Amino acid sequence: MEKLINHFQFRFRQCFRLLNLNPRRSVPVLIVLGALIAVKLPENYYYPGMFFGLIILFHYERKDIPFLKKVFGQSWRWVVVLEATMIYSALLLGNINYTIEKIGLGLYALMVLFAFISPRTQPRATLQWNFIPDDLFEWKGFLRKNSWMGIIGFVIVLLSSYHPATLILAGVFVLDYISHIYEPHENKEMLEMYFKKYTLKEKIRKNSLFFNILLLPVYCSFLILNPYESFYILYYFAFMNLYFLLILTRKYKNYNHKNKNGDYGIGVYLEYFVCCMTIIPAVLILRSSMKAANHNIRTYVGD
Numbered sequence: 520m521e522k523l524i525n526h527f528q529f530r531f532r533q534c535f536r537l538l539n540l541n542p543r544r545s546v547p548v549l550i551v552l553g554a555l556i557a558v559k560l561p562e563n564y565y566y567p568g569m570f571f572g573l574i575i576l577f578h579y580e581r582k583d584i585p586f587l588k589k590v591f592g593q594s595w596r597w598v599v600v601l602e603a604t605m606i607y608s609a610l611l612l613g614n615i616n617y618t619i620e621k622i623g624l625g626l627y628a629l630m631v632l633f634a635f636i637s638p639r640t641q642p643r644a645t646l647q648w649n650f651i652p653d654d655l656f657e658w659k660g661f662l663r664k665n666s667w668m669g670i671i672g673f674v675i676v677l678l679s680s681y682h683p684a685t686l687i688l689a690g691v692f693v694l695d696y697i698s699h700i701y702e703p704h705e706n707k708e709m710l711e712m713y714f715k716k717y718t719l720k721e722k723i724r725k726n727s728l729f730f731n732i733l734l735l736p737v738y739c740s741f742l743i744l745n746p747y748e749s750f751y752i753l754y755y756f757a758f759m760n761l762y763f764l765l766i767l768t769r770k771y772k773n774y775n776h777k778n779k780n781g782d783y784g785i786g787v788y789l790e791y792f793v794c795c796m797t798i799i800p801a802v803l804i805l806r807s808s809m810k811a812a813n814h815n816i817r818t819y820v821g822d
Contacts, residue, residue: 522590522591523591523598523601526590526591526598527605530602551692553688554685554688555570555610555613555614556613556614556615557614557615557616558614558616558682558684558685558688559616560616561681563616563617563618563620564620564622564623566611566614566616566617566623567611567620567622567623567626568622568626570607570610570611571607571626571629573610574603574606574607574610574630574633577603577606578599578603578633578636578638579638580638581638582638584599584637584638587599596634596635597634599633599634600630600631600633600634603630603633604627604630607626607627607630611623646662646663646666647663648662648663648666651729652725654717654722654725655725655726655729656705657700657701657703657726658700658726658729660703661699661700668696672693672696673733675689675692675693676689676690676693676734676737677736677737677740679737680737680740680741680744681740681741681744681745682744682745683745683748683751686737686741686751686752686755687751687755690755690758690759691792694759694762694788694792695788697730697762697763697766698766698783698787698788699783700766701766701767701769701770701781702770702780702781702783703779703780703781704770704774704775704776704778704779704780704781706776707776707819710774710776710816710819710820711819711820714816714819714820715820719768719771719809719812719813719816722767723764723767723768726763726767727760727763727764730759730760730763731756731760734756734759738752738755738756741755757795757798758795758796758798761794761795761798761801761802761805762791762792762795762801764805765791765794765795765801765804765805765808766783766791768805768808768809768811768812769781769787769808769812770812771812771815771816772808772811772812772815773815774812774815774816774819776819791804
């Protein structure tokens with residue numbers, strides 16, 4: 520029993536340590552946890568299914584089974600079940616809108632299966648995304664490295680269109696990942712080759728078009744489900760596009776062929792987030808960033 524208590528104390532401290540050491544993940548995780556606590560779904564029985572799906576994902580991704588076998592021996596399976604049960608219970612009891620019902624209780628019985636279902640051990644198959652034009656090389660490279668995360672993220676954003684609150688929460692969550700698409704710097708030769716063929720305005724136009732094509736199903740779905748709240752989608756459109764353009768122009772404003780990335784961090788995220796909420800400051804920063812980005816590009820490509 521003492522060994523088990525020490526293990527859960529270690530797990531608890533590990534969660535805070537990982538969030539503290541990885542600011543990129545900590546903000547989205549906190550946003551999701553806040554949503555899981557506060558969001559009200561149309562039906563009460565939706566909560567257990569959603570939370571159980573999160574537990575399945577957690578179990579599928581875990582890589583600590585060899586460690587558990589070494590520490591707990593033959594009892595490791597029950598530790599896995601107990602961990603899943605505790606996380607599921609915390610999610611169920613944590614949501615302020617959920618009341619205990621039979622589906623939520625019935626899913627506890629399925630937790631036993633986690634003792635006999637092995638987590639993923641082989642790397643995921645990756646998609647090539649060859650239908651994306653080479654002009655959109657940032658998107659193509661990001662999606663090749665994060666295929667399944669990109670698909671899951673798109674589904675989450677699409678599902679978020681059923682209510683204004685979830686639409687905004689999912690948008691805030693996905694902005695951080697969009698920022699990392701434009702964080703890496705291409706080499707000097709590739710930059711010169713690209714901007715001898717295209718201007719910065721053309722790059723912005725092509726990338727913005729692709730970005731809004733991805734969000735078009737979300738726009739349409741929200742208007743169908745919430746026809747009397749179209750103001751939200753107008754604000755959402757302006758907010759998402761302004762943030763996207765700020766991140767894109769920031770890349771070339773700060774571009775230096777000696778740096779592999781643009782040093783994106785939580786400070787940049789919060790600054791642009793606040794500016795885009797108020798619209799006008801974001802427009803002023805965008806104008807300044809475009810001038811600086813054009814000037815920086817000319818130092819590599821020439822007039």
